Amino acid sequence: MPYFTKTYHPPGTPPGTLVERAAGAAGALSIRLVDYTDQDYLDKVVDHADECRPYLERDSITWIHFQGAIQAQALRNIGELFDLHALAMEDVMNSGQRPKVDEYEDQLFIVMAMLDVQAPHMKVDQVSVFIGPNYIISFHNGVHDPFDPLRKRLKKRSGRIRSLKADYLLYGIIDLIIDHGFPVLERFGEEIETLEDTLLAAPTRSTLGDIHRLRRELLLLRRMLWPHRDIINYLSRGDNALIGAGTLIYLRDCYDHSIQIMDLLENYRDMAASMHDVYLSSASYRLNDVMRVLTIIATIFIPLTFIAGIYGMNFENPDSPWAMPELGWYYGYPLVLGGMLLIVFGMLFYFRRKAWL
Incomplete structure (x- = not known):
């Protein structure tokens, strides 16, 4: 937005030359x-x-x-x-x-x-x-x-x-x-x-x-x-x-x-x-605050993702000594979910104790 109108002469104009104002530059004289x-x-x-x-x-x-x-x-x-x-x-x-x-x-x-x-x-x-x-x-x-x-x-x-x-x-x-x-x-x-x-x-x-x-x-x-x-x-x-x-x-x-x-x-x-x-x-503080929350969420889900990835392979063979025995457990699914929850609460407790939350 222009705060004032600056008028000037073209280069080479003789000194003392008067240039007409633009129409509407100010009120009537x-x-x-x-x-x-x-x-x-x-x-x-x-x-x-x-x-x-x-x-x-x-x-x-x-x-x-x-x-x-x-x-x-x-x-x-x-x-x-x-x-x-x-x-x-x-x-x-x-x-x-x-x-x-x-x-x-x-x-x-x-x-x-x-x-x-x-x-x-x-x-x-x-x-x-x-x-x-x-x-x-x-x-x-x-x-x-x-x-x-x-x-x-x-x-x-x-x-x-x-x-x-x-x-x-x-x-x-x-x-x-x-x-x-x-x-x-x-x-x-x-x-x-x-x-x-x-x-x-x-x-x-x-x-x-x-x-x-x-x-x-x-x-x-x-x-x-x-x-x-x-x-x-x-x-x-x-x-x-x-x-x-x-x-x-x-x-x-x-x-x-x-x-x-x-x-x-x-x-x-x-x-x-x-x-x-x-x-x-x-702005930097708010960005750091958001990044801290996202980092904590990502850190919490890293071990959960690891556990889900392990049990998502579904290697179940009763004749193999290297098969996953947990896949055949009667309470295997709730035990894994309970272990994940314990990991989540344990990490939250640790982060709060370190004043990261």
């Missing part, structure tokens, strides 16, 4: 404009990106968010409208990028991986963010808009988000993306507990498939979430003029959250690996 100061707040959905251009020239913080699938020509127009670098536009279009941060003349371009908490299974979406002196332009290729909680904070003026610059809004976006990992990892923890109970009770072949799927998903999470630490570490060093000194301490707190997520992820990976070993040990 919507454009959300948020413009605010300490006193004013505007939040609306616009039909065309050029409607947002005048707000960038105001003395306010402008956040333009593109949600859903975007076609190459529309993205090309957006890049020209807001003076975005062609290489960054290529990374926006090619979803599935490794999280990273690139620095341009008066912009920072950040790619992050966001976990979809509403999806029934583990799903990773790409979030691309441009930050300038007084604006943020973000792209999210998923179906659901994950930034509604942040807009509610902006609308209510909760905390200091309305009184600070665009770098603090960037911190809010990054923090929300990072914190999306906690509920997803909580689901992984519950699944690991269920698999552990199944392993101890009655593991089946499907249990092994669930363990392999869990390990594969955790490996993908590690590959997509591990670079977040490098991104936040780069931003929190304070080497870029777009990131103010007052925001650095909040970015360090966000860095701590990313460390917590990676610690949980590593613990779950170790637990998934140990569950695989437990399953193999349990």
